[in-house]
Amino acid sequence: MWRAVVRNNPENPAGYSNDVYHGLIVTLLVIVGLLVSVSGCGKGEHRPVDLYPEDMCGFCRMAVSDHRCAAEIITLSGEVLKFDDISCMEKYRAMNTTVEVAAVFVKNYENREWLPLSGAIVAETDIATPMGSGKIAFADSARARAFLREHSPQGLH
Numbered sequence: 001m002w003r004a005v006v007r008n009n010p011e012n013p014a015g016y017s018n019d020v021y022h023g024l025i026v027t028l029l030v031i032v033g034l035l036v037s038v039s040g041c042g043k044g045e046h047r048p049v050d051l052y053p054e055d056m057c058g059f060c061r062m063a064v065s066d067h068r069c070a071a072e073i074i075t076l077s078g079e080v081l082k083f084d085d086i087s088c089m090e091k092y093r094a095m096n097t098t099v100e101v102a103a104v105f106v107k108n109y110e111n112r113e114w115l116p117l118s119g120a121i122v123a124e125t126d127i128a129t130p131m132g133s134g135k136i137a138f139a140d141s142a143r144a145r146a147f148l149r150e151h152s153p154q155g156l157h
Helices: 018-039 086-095 141-151
Strands: 071-075 080-083 101-107 114-116 121-124 135-138
Touching: 071 086, 080 086, 086 101, 086 135, 121 141, 135 141
Parallel strands: none
Antiparallel strands: 071 080, 071 101, 101 114, 121 135
16 A cells, blocks of 8 residues: 655654654664663673582583582683582693683582682681592681681691
């Protein structure tokens, strides 16, 4: 169906029909929505990934069974490496120095919440960890010191 275009209408100076205006507005809203959603996908804060029963350690290939001792590396490419013991994560990093690391997380021994390694206190204790390192993480140094009073490594009591 053809519509007549009236050019000298002050409310519609371009002479377009209402359907054309509606289409332009919808198109602009879609474009703005896409731009807003894509802008949120840039380099942002990395978040730890949940642990699942089928997860295997990225170093020793054992199951990640004791979540209190777990660690995790997220690479710049988005790959997630999970570890059953903080010492496995440390050994992996020492042997894979070319891996571009975006974030490293460790589990808080007391509540099993993820902590950024940069803000965690890693303590060597007499606790039996999956690979026997005794390394566990705490959210603050006061909690780590209190825990170490009861669980310091052999010979350091």
